[in-house]
Amino acid sequence: MRSHYCGDVNTAHIDQTVEFSGWVNRRRDHGGVIFIDLRDRSGLVQVVYDPDLPDVFATAEQVRNEYVVRVKGRVRHRPEGTINPDLPTGEVEVLGQELEILNRAETPPFQLDDDDTSEELRLRYRYVDLRRPVMQQRIMLRALATRTLRRYLDDHGFLDIETPMLTKATPEGARDYLVPSRVHAGRFFALPQSPQLFKQLLMMSGMDRYYQIVRCFRDEDLRADRQPEFTQLDLEMSFMDEDAIMGLMEGMIRDLFDNTLGVTLPDPFPRMSFAEAMRRFGSDRPDLRCPLELVDVADLMADVEFKVFAGPASDPNGRVAALRVPKGGELSRKDIDEYTKFVGIYGAKGLAYVKVNALADGRDGLQSPILKFLPDDAVGGILARTGAQDGDLIFFGADKAGIVNEALGALRVKLGHDLDLMADGWQPLWVVDFPMFEWDDGENRWQALHHPFTAPKAEHVELLDRQPGDALSRAYDMVINGTEVGGGSVRIHQEAVQNRVFQLLGIDEREADEKFGFLLTALRYGCPPHGGLAFGLDRLIMLMSGASSIRDVMAFPKTQSASCLLTHAPSDVSQGQLRELHLRVRKPPTAEKAAAGEG
Secondary structure: OOOOOHHHOOHHHOOOEEEEEEEEEEEEEOOOOEEEEEEEOOEEEEEEEOOOOHHHHHHHHHOOOOOEEEEEEEEEEOOOOOOOOOOOOOOEEEEEEEEEEEEOOOOOOOOOOOOOOOHHHHHHOHHHHOOOHHHHHHHHHHHHHHHHHHHHHHHOOOEEOOOOOOEOOOOOOOEOOEEEOOOOOOOEEEOOOOOHHHHHHHHHOOOOEEEEEEEEEOEOOOOOOOOOEEEEEEEEEEOOOHHHHHHHHHHHHHHHHHHHHOOOOOOOOOEEEHHHHHHHHOOOOOOOOOOOOEEEOHHHHOOOOOHHHHHHHHOOOEEEEEEEEOOHHHOOHHHHHHHHHHHHOOOOOOOEEEEEOOHHHHHHHEEOOOHHHOOHHHHHHHHHHHOOOOOOEEEEEEEEHHHHHHHHHHHHHHHHHHOOOOOOOOOEEEEEOOEOEEEEOOOOEEEEOOOOOEOEOHHHOOHHHHOHHHOEEOEEEEEEOOEEEEEEEEEOOOHHHHHHHHHHOOOOHHHHHHHHHHHHHHHOOOOOOEEEEEEEHHHHHHHHHOOOOHHHHOOOOOOOOOOEOOOOEOOOOOHHHHHHOOOOOOOOOOHHHHHOOOO
16 A cells, blocks of 8 residues: 655655555645645655645545545655755655545544643553654664664574563562462462573573563562563573673674664773772762762761761761762752752752862851861861862762762762763763672561572682671673663572572572472582573663653553553453452442441
8 A cells, every 4th residue: 555655755756656655644725735744654755735636635625634544646856945854755745646545533632743741641542642753763763672682692692582471489579460370279370570590491401592582570669660561681691701791792782772873882891890889979870971979088077076977977887978069169059958858869868068169268268057067177188089179069978878879879960960061972881799698677687689599709609608798799780871771690500509598598498499499400400600681671772762761662551550541451350250260359348338447
């Protein structure tokens, strides 16, 4: 029903007869001449109808926005003065010779060029929203990206292997989505949070290099970059250490950016330890486009009388850090109050500051409500260590290290955007040398920082018995412009080490056998050294396309309440279906019963 896509015609097609099928983006009646802007996924083309063909012109008069039509006509140059340089087809138009209405359309629930349409309305009518050029470009970028990734991996000896969607529930940091079994009454499958154990088993099976673009499921609280179902590029490799794995994977990402965006990324990517990232940026996914850095000043504050600073400075789990903002002295008190509210989101109790008006005037050239609490040597040390200049402002964070890191880490990025300090371009980074474990005060036990199958550094294996908090892992995360796009590790391939890690995590022998017995058994039958990682495909495409949410790069996403406004899922099912699954659902009490205290 077409010879060309709408966006593909140009001056090379002059005097050719072409056929298009698509949607009417806009119809304009210019007093005897009707213009139709016809749209498909490739773009727009202008079609002109005049009264010389009465029957065709009469059909054109009936056409409205979003009608689906078939067009036939002759390509010609646009008249002088009507060329549209912003349109790939802007030098030509099609003189319409035939027009068939394939389907009429009601008035759309929103205009496709209205960027202020609520997300709720867009998700409810997603099939209309996906017609918008920006959405089609994102979905096409996603398709191109997956094709590019597959080609790279196929060329480098990876096998595309599927793993089960119905599997065993295993603890991976979030709640599982459970699927009741009809055949095995009272038992449940789980939808996979990731194919982690299966891809390790594939390495034990001798598959050597595996990949899969796979759906994963996590029942967790949602936000802009989370969905209950999401897509990973999942990979695993045998007989490769972390340097080889990272080298191969950054080559893949360089190839991806080159072939989809025409962007050349650094070769090699820089690397930074977890400890350095937290010290300098307060985050293990630092945005290197922002020049602002945190500076430790706890040693300068340990003996001051100001307990807000002295307390955390003397606490082994505390931190006192400064953040210099060049020319930040121009910020008003209202601006500072807004930033104080912002860091409060991350648990900070306040945001102390010093404005540096004139260094030559000593303390008289400084402005701050906390100056009276700080001795001259502390003030001088802060100014020297931060490199403060006239007109700067210094913010301070003082609390538990986690709160300071999170609050000031987020503040530096916000200031970078607000004050136009962010550098252009792409800044990739590997973050390495993560701790193996972190202490959970609430549960009074160690937790795996990544997952329990991550291997410790060879020289730190002995620390598992003596000082597990000092043990570093063989994990690595890829970060681009402050977004973690992928992460993984070299895995534990020796049963004794795996059992020791389980013990440290409070997983006893019985629980380990119940949840991971098949993996532990497999380790006894010749397990190669192996490692891998997973890239969040939705998050990666969000970053590459400039979208603000992964919902905008998924065809049919869920809302933040994990529901689908388009299909009205989740929904009720019949009592018959529930009986087949050996389930009985207790209905919530009616309003009347609830008011009476019943149910």
